[in-house]
Amino acid sequence: MKLYEYEGAQLFQKYGIPVPDFAVVTSGKEAREKAEAIGFPVIIKAQVLTGGRYLAGGVKTVESADKVEETAEHILSLKIKGLPVEKVTVAAGIEVDKEFYLGITVDDYKGTPMCILSAEGGVSINQIAQDKEEVVVQRPVSILKGLEMAEAEDMCRQVGLGGKDLAAIPEIMVNLWKVFTSTDAMIAEINPLVRTKDGKYMALDSKIEMDDSGLFRHKDLHLNQLERITNPLEKAGKEIGVSYLELEGDIAIIASGAGLGMASMDIINQKMSAANFLETGGGITEELMYNVMELIMQKKGIRGLFINVYGGINPIHEGAKGVVRYLKEHDIQFPVVAKALGNHQEETWQIFKENGVHVVEGVSTEEGVAMLAGLLEGK
16 A cells, blocks of 8 residues: 555654655645745645656745745646645755665565665656666665664665765664564655755655555554545445456456466456456455446446456355346346356356356366457357
């Protein structure tokens, strides 16, 4: 789950990472009040869970009180990459002397935390990493030991930092590690970390993504996961207890696990185009599968459905009852193909076949997708 920038800044404050004075507001009038209290100039920044705010006009510097209300209202009227701006931050303007980048993430290949430091930061960090490898260092971090001060100092020296930078930045790196581990984060990033013209060090932006599986441990943060989902179908999926991601195609997918769902999506996309990714997890019931059918049918233009489920811990025969109950109650004109294996597979096949669902009895997902493609082509 992604955190808003201001939520990340609040965590930074908690763990000893300096940030500019700021306030979160939802109106131009409130923005003016907070700006006058903070002092000018101020930076007004859109709070949305996506990048590209600066290029979209969602970040503005305001030098005087008479422009704050108008600027804040304008930013609050924007949509950035389709996301409406409902909150903005009003933060103290900072005179920047130098920018750095600092991040901790999980190495997808090794499955271990990775600390990344760049002696240059800002909006062009990806290009900097490609063009100036000598200013970027990354290092795996022991989960047992954590990021130690000596390691952080060594990384700073490796990219050529010394003097006050070497005295201040390692401590911020260690504190960012504390943010990363204490929140079960997948990513904790400061871009930019800056040295101000009066010699202070501050995080001017935050990016934190938490592991959904660890959210139950962080009720103290009072995070509402549903309010962060802007796609109505993806929100509906979360509400009924499944993982749903809307895609651009027209072939719907229901799978009982992430692996089956990804494989189905990849194979479908070779000849057709997937309308969604959906995995039910291990709690299939008749009611859940009925609700899943209702969910996938809310997307316009569906012309086929592929069901790929496995009956290990899942009672797939009960799930089949939910699917066919929906089919009986609605006039579905497109073909439905099911591959269902495992416990109660024969019973599941019978339920599907008796209600017009085409069944693949083999183990090959390719066979099921080929059957669906053939039905759509009239073969």
